[in-house]
Amino acid sequence: MTRPLVVKVTAGMDAPERCSQAFTVAAVAVAAGADVSVWLTGESAWFALPGRAAEFELPHAAPLPDLLAGILAGGRVTVCTQCAARRSFGPDDVIPGIRIAGAAAFVDEVLADGVQALVY
Template sequence: MSRTLVIKLTAGADEAERANQAFTVAATAVAAGASVSLWLTGEAVWFAVPGRAEAFELPYAAPLADLLAGVLAGGQLTACTQCVKRRDLTEADLLPGTRIAGAPAFTEEILADNAQAIVY
């Protein structure tokens, strides 16, 4: 039985290395065949808005847009309900395949059997 990797990213473009690390781990885990759920909270929710990942740059790092595409292709991308609302975003503002959910759903995921949670 495989474990689910639940990653919570709390940093946005202002903390580029931390943000990129979360996406790198998530995309690598998806590529390895793991079940992955990437949660975007705080300023990280902007990465779920079309064009934001493409504008992100970090020297020597894989393009964030490519990492995000990998997560969307094989994992689950979630934007925090309160964080989205605080930024006046709606589901229509987010990339297709992005869900909006809150603490109850996150708690359920991280407390599930065979789940591993990581917070960046």
């Protein structure tokens, strides 16, 4: 059994390499069978909206829509409540399968037994 992995993504188009690294690590972990939870915060919150991942480009990197689809297929994606509110979107606006939740839910996940957490 693999340990759960929580990946907190803080970067978006403002820091494309960090952003791509976070999504790549999460997608590879899902493909390896890990229990993966990705939290979109700050500028990465935009990728919860339909079509936004397709706007992301980084040479020599896997397409962000493919990485996100892989994560959603076998893991969980959550957008920070405050980050969504600051960007004026809510639960009805996000890609199906993505939820919006707050800091208490994040802390619960990170403090669970055996969890590994990464922040990008």
